[in-house]
Amino acid sequence: MLSPSPQSPSLLSAQTEGGEFVESLGFNGTLLAQMFNFLVLLILLRAVAYKPFMNMLEKRKELIESSIAAAEEDKKQAEALRASLQAELQHSRQEAAEIVARAAKNAEEQAQQIIEAAKAEAVRVRDGALADIQREKEKAVAELRDQVATLSILVAGKIIDQKLNDDIQKDLVNKFVKEAGDLPC
Secondary structure, three states, X not given: OOEOOOOOOOOOEEEOOOOOEEEOOOOOXXXXXXXXXXXHHHHHHHHXXXXXXXXXXXXXXXXXXXXXXXXXHHHHHHHHHXXXXXXXXXXXXXXXXXXXXXXXXXXXXXHHHHHXXXXXXXXXXXXXXXXXXXXXXXXXXXXXXXXXXXXXXXHHHHHHOXXXXXXXXXXXXXXXXXXXXXXXX
16 A cells, blocks of 8 residues: 655655555556557447447438428428418308308398288288278168168158059159269268
8 A cells, every 4th residue: 555655755756565665656557558448449439339329320310300301391281281271261251251141132132022022912902802892882882772762662652652653663763872872971
């Protein structure tokens, strides 16, 4: 074991187990062997490990670059697809709006046609009802004239207390009917 010598205050020398002093900074063969071994190790590592390691790193770099290029291409395709889908969506929305507008217009036209048909039907029904009323009124007036004529003849016959012949009776009826027809009903 090396220990500082009590005799020498200098740190440049060391004492061995046998008591010999060896100078510390002098030539050391072990150091030369270690340096030679280190250089051989570096040469071997360069030949055996460095080139495969560098090849692996180069392949890794190429893989990463190709992945980045593929990702960029995928991104461009996705953007193009997104733009295409956005355009289709806008077109679909526009078509939907046109369809809704056409449907609303058709519904409005149909509603107007239904209203016009209902008005025409109402006019037809009203005109039919008015015609029926007019016919019934004329029928009622004719029946009333007949009844009035018959009653008038009976009343006149009782008043005159005589029987009238057919010609006189018809003359009186026609005169009475004419007078009754001029009356407002």
